[in-house]
Amino acid sequence: MLEESLIHEFYLHITWFIWVYISWLYEYLLGNVKQQRQKENIINVEYLAQSIRDRQTGSRIQIFRNKRNSPSNSIRRPPLSLTKEDVIIKTRATHFINLGSANHIIAIDTSSKTVTCEPGVTMEELVDALLSYNLVPAVVPEFKSLTVGGVLAGAGLESSSFQYGQFADLLIEATYILSNGQIIICSPKNNSDLFYGALGACGTFGLLIRATFSVLEVKSDCFVRCNYFRTNRPMESLASLFHHDYVDAIVFSDYTVIITGEQIDKLTLPKTAKIQTFSKAWDPWYYQHIKAVHSKSNLTMITEYVPLKDYLFRYDRGAFWMGRYAINPLQDRVQCYPRYIRNLLNLFPFGGYNILSRTLFAPIFTTSSLYKRLHAxxxxxxxxxxxxxxxxxxxxxxxxxxxxxxxxxxxxxxxxxxxxxxxxxxxxxxxxxxxxxxxxxxxxxxxxxxxxxxxxxxxxxxxxxxxxxxxxxxxxxxxxxxxxxxxxxxxxSYYSRDQWSSIYDVEWYKEMKRKWDPDYAWGDLYEKLISY
Ligand SMILES: Cc1cc2nc3c(=O)[nH]c(=O)nc-3n(C[C@H](O)[C@H](O)[C@H](O)COP(=O)(O)OP(=O)(O)OC[C@H]3O[C@@H](n4cnc5c(N)ncnc54)[C@H](O)[C@@H]3O)c2cc1C
Known part of the structure; x- marks a missing residue:
């Protein structure tokens, strides 16, 4: 049984490698054709609402997105990528609505500093569009493939969150389709219970079709001055660092590196500035870089300058450090070998993380590609x-x-x-x-x-x-x-019902469901999330 599953996992690994390279070639050669096709695909709100109104009474609604550009970043069974067949086997009373790619940026208003977009817009698409107006969301969850809808209905934070909270805290207005087909616009003043309650409720109140949120102005050619300093008292350090633009930390086994960042204009970069990027195939993965600079230097504080977009998505290559398990599929097997043999193996492309492997396999170790492997x-x-x-x-x-x-x-x-x-x-x-x-x-x-x-x-x-x-x-x-x-x-998640209700306000949830989704067409949150 163990051997069978190992062979199966190995097979998945090989097919994943082949598929990533085929799609990489396809995107490289036919990128423009693909983009053109996506442009035709604006959400037809009235059509979706009518289809929900026409559904069989009592049926569950399932979002079906065959045109999604990026895989779901959720670890539990990805809700938006189920095939029709998957669900039909379980129940016939399921009503499918196809959201398509839903990745249009509808308006960028530079005077009010707001952006309105569809829910399938990814963080990378959002940042690219906004940077051309010198704007950026105050919080950019760090994987390029996260979508606006996913981080609003799920969760999303980053190193500016100590000031601004979650990505959802930037929201000004949201439009949902309810289970009765009604299209409803909500904001802190209008339908405020739905406006706030749907955030983090994983799509169990309605289908988000449009979101407007605030953005910040940035310098035209913006860099982030990153200071890395080593400490053995991470919590104390984190408590005293709130005058920066960005703050986060990585705890290694012997020490912690606190990372602070300030946005600065390229024109004000010092002449001796060390510029570091994280987006090129041969660039280091971020956490490996932090580890390497600290192991090479006796200094407790190190400074370098990172282009803003590279900073925002610095953890994307290697998915923080989850990529290290995929870059060396044999690592569990060689654990018992002496260290010098393992170090030797590390020099080979499949032996572990090194400049050759990260460069040759760059398309494989993006977060988006790693999720595809995980969902397989x-x-x-x-x-x-x-x-x-x-x-x-x-x-x-x-x-x-x-x-x-x-x-x-x-x-x-x-x-x-x-x-x-x-x-x-x-x-x-x-x-x-x-x-x-x-x-x-x-x-x-x-x-x-x-x-x-x-x-x-x-x-x-x-x-x-x-x-x-x-x-x-x-x-x-x-x-x-x-x-x-x-x-x-x-x-x-493995919470029992009792544990769940000790953490979350279950009575409030039931009341909200009675008001916004009385026949539980969008499902119950506990049932959606809990694994047994
Ligand atoms: C290893 C790892 C590290 C992570 N680290 C971070 C991190 O550092 N920072 C961070 O911010 N997040 C992090 N995440 C979590 C990630 O932000 C969430 O999983 C996020 O919700 C996923 O977004 P998605 O676009 O892939 O959404 P999906 O997985 O597609 O959906 C998430 C939920 O939103 C619902 N939903 C999606 N679209 C809609 C819609 N249009 N209408 C109604 N409901 C909808 C779905 O039903 C689902 O329940 C991490 C995840 C992993 C696995």
Whole structure:
């Protein structure tokens, strides 16, 4: 059984490599044709609404997007990429609506500094369009393929979140189609319960078809001055750094690197400035770069200058560090070999991360491509081999949670370690975003901010059929719950109904459903998210 699944995973790996290169060639040769086709594809709102009105009474609505440009960034079964056949097997009473690519930017208003777009616009498309007007969203979740609809209905933060909160906090107006086919526009003043309540509710109140949000002005040729400094007291350092434009941190096993950033104009770059990019095939992956500069230098503080777009998507190549498991498919097998043999293997393209592998396989190790590989595996394989969670912990409890994570106590096997760990401070919200991870319950006034812990790992013993990854995920869920933390809900969750209702306001959710989706046509959030 184990051998069979290993062969199957190996087969998926090979077909993934071949497909990525075929599509890369296709995009390279036929890119313009593809773009032209996408332009014809504006959402026909009235048609969609009518199709929802005409559905069979009592049927569930399922969004079907065969033209989506990028894979879903959710780890649980991607909701928007199910094939018709997948769902029809389960139930016949499903009504499909096809959203198409839905990736049009409808208006950019430079005077009011707002942008209006369709939900399928990716972060990269958004940033490219806005930068030509010297504008940028205040928060840009860092994977190029994340979509506006996905980060509003799910969650999205980045290193500017300590000032601005989540991407959803930039929202000014949203348009939904409800399950009765009604098209409804909401804002903080109009239908404000839906406006806030739908954020983080994973599409269980309606279909988002249009969003307007605020953006910031930036210098015309903007760079980010990045300061990297090493510390052994990450939480103390993070607490004192709020006068920068950007703040995040990477915890390695021996030290933490705090990263601060300031936007600056290219014209004011010092003559001796070290410019570093992260978008070219041969550029280093960001976390590897941070590690390398600190291991080569005795300085505790290092400064370099990064073009704004490269900074915003600096974690895209290698998907933070998840790409390291795909770049070396044999790593679990060679664990028992002496270190010098492993180091030698590292020099070969398939042996691990090195300049040759990251350059030759650049199209393979974008986040978007890595998600395609992940979604090819079965959900049980993902649950048994990977721990992928983002957990927001109240600032006052973050130190305690970090100690718990680093203790490795929750691993079933000895020697387990989560390394690196991403830390990203985020301002909380008191608005009614009741399912968002940065929602502040009124009884917690002391914790006006959270620290997001990005915990993404695989351990050598976590193979198909093992239960270590599930066990560790559940233990982290429980510790986070004890400390008043909440997860981003994009990944696997194992909460019981009781645990769920101790975290989330279930009565409020039922009331909202009665008002906006009385026959649960868009599904129930708990049922949509929970894995067993
Ligand atoms: C390893 C890893 C690291 C991550 N790190 C970060 C991070 O650092 N920062 C960050 O911000 N996020 C991070 N994420 C999470 C990511 O932001 C969320 O998963 C996000 O919700 C996914 O966006 P998507 O566009 O792929 O949405 P999808 O996966 O397509 O959808 C997400 C949810 O939104 C709903 N939805 C989508 N479109 C619509 C619509 N038009 N109308 C109604 N509902 C809709 C879907 O039904 C689904 O429930 C990470 C995820 C992973 C796996």
């Amino acid at each position: 595996s079965s959900m049980s394989t993902v649950a048994e081999t990977l721990l992928i969670q983002d957990i927001y912990i109240p600032k006052s409890k973050a130190e305690e949670f970090l100690t718990f994570v680093q203790s490795g106590k929750f691993f079933m096997e000895d020697g387990g370690i989560i390394e690196p760990i991403w830390l990203c401070p985020i301002r909380s919200t008191l608005t009614l975003q009741k399912f968002s991870p940065h929602f502040l319950k009124n009884d917690r006034h002391d914790d006006e901010s959270f620290i997001n812990f990005g915990l993404w790992t695989h351990q050598p013993n976590w193979q198909v059929g093992s239960c270590g990854a599930r066990h560790a995920t559940k233990a982290l869920e429980e510790e986070a719950m004890r400390l008043g933390g909440r997860k981003m809900l994009y990944s696997l």
